[in-house]
Amino acid sequence: MSKPKIGWVGLGNMGTPMVNNLLKAGFEVNVFNRTKSKEQALVEAGASAAESPPQLVQHCDIIITMLSDDAAVKEIFEGTNGLLSKPQPGKLFIDMSTVAPETSCYLAGICARLGLGFIEAPVSGSVKPAQDGTLIILVGGSAENYEKAKPVFDVLGKLSLLLGESGKGSTAKLAINYLLALNLQGLAETVLFAEKNGISKQDMLTIINEGACANGITKLKSTSILNDDYPAAFALKHLVKDLRLAKEAGLDAPLITPLYDAFNKAQQAGFGNEDVMAIKKYLESNQ
Numbered sequence: 501m502s503k504p505k506i507g508w509v510g511l512g513n514m515g516t517p518m519v520n521n522l523l524k525a526g527f528e529v530n531v532f533n534r535t536k537s538k539e540q541a542l543v544e545a546g547a548s549a550a551e552s553p554p555q556l557v558q559h560c561d562i563i564i565t566m567l568s569d570d571a572a573v574k575e576i577f578e579g580t581n582g583l584l585s586k587p588q589p590g591k592l593f594i595d596m597s598t599v600a601p602e603t604s605c606y607l608a609g610i611c612a613r614l615g616l617g618f619i620e621a622p623v624s625g626s627v628k629p630a631q632d633g634t635l636i637i638l639v640g641g642s643a644e645n646y647e648k649a650k651p652v653f654d655v656l657g658k659l660s661l662l663l664g665e666s667g668k669g670s671t672a673k674l675a676i677n678y679l680l681a682l683n684l685q686g687l688a689e690t691v692l693f694a695e696k697n698g699i700s701k702q703d704m705l706t707i708i709n710e711g712a713c714a715n716g717i718t719k720l721k722s723t724s725i726l727n728d729d730y731p732a733a734f735a736l737k738h739l740v741k742d743l744r745l746a747k748e749a750g751l752d753a754p755l756i757t758p759l760y761d762a763f764n765k766a767q768q769a770g771f772g773n774e775d776v777m778a779i780k781k782y783l784e785s786n787q
């Protein structure tokens with residue numbers, strides 16, 4: 501069976517390496533990005549570029565969005581020159597952005613009314629797993645559409661899970677990012693406490709990473725902490741959005757409010773475009 505043609509909207513930190521993997525796996529990929537210059541490297545790697553979202557839909561079987569937030573996704577789907585402006589029944593849309601479960605259900609409803617397939621498939625894993633094709637893909641939608649998308653998911657991730665109807669994938673994504681935020685905040689506070697009391701961050705990170713408290717996050721973020729340099733793999737502003745969405749989706753746990761407040765204040769203090777681990781820099785500047 502021939503491979504479906506893929507349309508991809510959103511070439512940020514995640515979208516770009518994900519498209520690269522689809523190209524390497526032999527998929528034909530048509531890309532569109534608001535800032536056109538970001539399309540260039542992928543065109544050189546074999547992608548074609550669409551002039552507009554409707555043109556991309558016309559040429560592709562499966563259309564994937566990987567955008568910042570709910571507003572961006574809604575604009576790309578429903579805007580005047582959006583993906584749904586010239587609907588062609590039978591196409592499958594996959595939103596891989598992290599958005600509210602409500603937004604995923606809303607888009608699924610609109611697509612169903614237009615005779616289009618839709619599933620949400622946000623991902624767990626940052627830029628490195630996106631580059632390595634080892635993301636964990638959290639799917640909400642029908643089994644039929646999941647099966648159609650599976651060959652694509654098999655390239656982008658090491659695991660994809662159909663979690664139930666629309667909204668379930670996005671809910672699972674907000675849940676895992678709550679744990680991510682807890683890990684980041686815990687790591688930052690622990691290292692800062694040690695440093696303040698005369699223990700070097702190098703020694704503290706060794707104690708953490710050699711012991712039972714080590715995890716993927718503590719290991720992945722150690723270099724940034726040691727160098728005090730936080731280039732965005734996962735921009736802090738996106739985690740603020742995810743914590744806000746988790747609260748709005750009903751997360752009412754003792755730590756969600758202080759956690760959200762800390763990351764939100766870090767964003768307001770100018771750390772939004774740095775990596776999520778820059779929460780340490782923000783906390784340090786407020787000691």
Ligand code: NAP
Nearest residue numbers: 510511512513514534535567568572597598626733734738
């Ligand atoms: P990013 O680097 O900030 O890229 C965002 C993308 O959205 C860019 O292509 C941007 O276009 C586009 N965009 C934003 N607003 C738009 C609008 N109004 N209209 C059209 N396009 C718009 O984000 P990312 O890190 O790739 O993350 C993408 C999504 O995945 C987010 O929902 C994020 O929460 C989630 N996620 C990220 C990570 C991570 O580690 N980075 C991990 C898991 C999930 P321009 O290039 O024109 O700005």
